[in-house]
Each structure stands twice: as structure tokens, then as C-alpha cells.
Amino acid sequence: MLADEWLANDLTVTSYGREKLAEIDLDIDSLPPGNRPLCRACLDWSERRQHLAGRLGKAILDHLIARSWARRVPASRIINFTSEGERILHGWLP
16 A cells, blocks of 8 residues: 555555545545554564554455455454455455
8 A cells, every 4th residue: 555655654545545445435534533543554463564454454344344345254363355355356456
């Protein structure tokens, strides 16, 4: 998201990022307020790669699950994508 300029270096969402999120009907202005920052980087302990955390990361995951594009594996941190979800994400992500 940083490399594709969805996020600025200070982890704020750019106008391009807002446009990309709108493509899947996700409006960050409608996210509920909370103690969690909108965006923050988080190092995944198993993959040893950064991923998006914060309210936006949660909102994207919740959005994918609500549309049945992804599913949580019970009693696990694993997320599986449906074939429709994979198709949509490959078209949406650069």
C-alpha cells in the first residue's frame, strides 16, 4: 500500500487510497471511532513481513469476510479466500 501510494509515509490514507477502497465499497470516513489508530504497521510474527493493522486493517478484513470473499479458519489465525474473493482481490490489488 505504501509502494502503490495508497498510504503516505506517515501512514495516512491518500486520495488514491480512498479511491481504491471505494472500489470495494469501503468508506474510511464511515469507520467507527476507537482507541486504535486508523493505520499502523505490524510485523507478522510468522511471516516476518509487515501488514496493515489498525482500524483500517480490521475494516478491510471484516469487509472481505462480510462479503464471503474470505473466511476465518476456526481456532486459528488463518484466513482463506474464496475463489470469488481471489478473483476480486486480484482485480482490485495492483
